[in-house]
Amino acid sequence: MTTTPEASTEAHLEELSGDECRRLLSLSAIGRIAFVVGGLPMVLPVNYRLLEGESGLWVLLRTRPGNAIDEAPEQVAFEIDGVEYEQRQGWSVLVRGVLHHLDHNEVELMSERFDPKPWPLGDRTAWLAIKPRSVTGRRLHGAQMDWAFSPAAYR
Amino acid sequence: MTPIDQQSGLVASLEDVPRAECLALLATAKVGRVGLLVDGRSEILPVNFALDGETVLFRTGEGTVLNQASLTIVAFEADHLDPVTRAGWSVLVQGTARDIGDAIDATSERLRQLSLVTWAPGRRDRWFEVRPDKVTGRRLRVIPDSL
Numbered sequence: 001m002t003t004t005p006e007a008s009t010e011a012h013l014e015e016l017s018g019d020e021c022r023r024l025l026s027l028s029a030i031g032r033i034a035f036v037v038g039g040l041p042m043v044l045p046v047n048y049r050l051l052e053g054e055s056g057l058w059v060l061l062r063t064r065p066g067n068a069i070d071e072a073p074e075q076v077a078f079e080i081d082g083v084e085y086e087q088r089q090g091w092s093v094l095v096r097g098v099l100h101h102l103d104h105n106e107v108e109l110m111s112e113r114f115d116p117k118p119w120p121l122g123d124r125t126a127w128l129a130i131k132p133r134s135v136t137g138r139r140l141h142g143a144q145m146d147w148a149f150s151p152a153a154y155r
Numbered sequence: 156m157t158p159i160d161q162q163s164g165l166v167a168s169l170e171d172v173p174r175a176e177c178l179a180l181l182a183t184a185k186v187g188r189v190g191l192l193v194d195g196r197s198e199i200l201p202v203n204f205a206l207d208g209e210t211v212l213f214r215t216g217e218g219t220v221l222n223q224a225s226l227t228i229v230a231f232e233a234d235h236l237d238p239v240t241r242a243g244w245s246v247l248v249q250g251t252a253r254d255i256g257d258a259i260d261a262t263s264e265r266l267r268q269l270s271l272v273t274w275a276p277g278r279r280d281r282w283f284e285v286r287p288d289k290v291t292g293r294r295l296r297v298i299p300d301s302l
Binding site (some may be wrong): 033039040078083090 | 199201203232245247
């Protein structure tokens with residue numbers, strides 16, 4: 001039998017439900033935030049916590065005042081992803097929304113209940129929260145996981 | 156640097172990583188994320204990628220809405236962050252993404268060797284390459300305080 005160079009990829013994308021996206025968001029602690037500053041796109045990893053409250057979902061971030069994330073514009077994208085090698089699947093959740101800076105009162109409220117506890121310590125006292133406009137997710141099944149760049153898949 | 160644990164005297168350090176080391180770290184990642192502006196909105200998507208020297212290569216799926224003119228400034232990020240050891244790194248590449256088409260001879264040979272994706276016959280893959288203008292990286296370590 002000849003071994004063909006092509007693995008039977010048979011990869012297929014499964015769209016995740018809102019509940020599943022929220023579940024994945026609640027389980028992870030690291031995501032990546034993307035935004036454009038001065039025409040240059042940035043993607044940076046951040047610690048985060050998912051807040052599910054009366055006002056809906058919020059993605060809470062804590063960062064150092066004045067750093068790139070603290071100076072990001074309103075419109076951001078936020079992503080988490082993971083790989084389950086045994087199950088041969090990958091997943092990705094994409095949040096698109098508006099970045100808010102929290103004021104002192106809001107910080108008091110949040111820090112008691114939800115503190116993202118960022119790893120690099122020091123002066124990380126700027127609190128931000130993303131209010132999602134859309135939350136979508138994909139699971140990729142396949143013998144060979146192969147994420148292709150396809151924004152259309154996330155609409 | 157601030158002690159993160161007074162009892163064990165551990166210290167978290169965040170250090171910049173030189174460009175050459177950034178690329179070495181990138182080579183160990185399996186998935187990266189592409190960030191760019193599409194129709195005025197920030198997008199960020201995970202991709203499998205290959206590193207060809209300093210050039211990042213990734214495949215686009217069918218129906219991509221990537222700019223047909225295919226000259227787009229993108230960010231490409233990869234990281235390895237371990238929640239248990241609290242150590243890791245993150246690398247950010249910023250550069251121009253260029254559509255290198257679906258008939259890429261010299262490059263396709265390199266791609267096969269890079270084992271990015273096995274090629275299915277007749278598949279119309281479109282490949283993009285990002286030549287970095289800027290490469291930055293950070294390494295996060297938890298190290299013992301002075302002994």
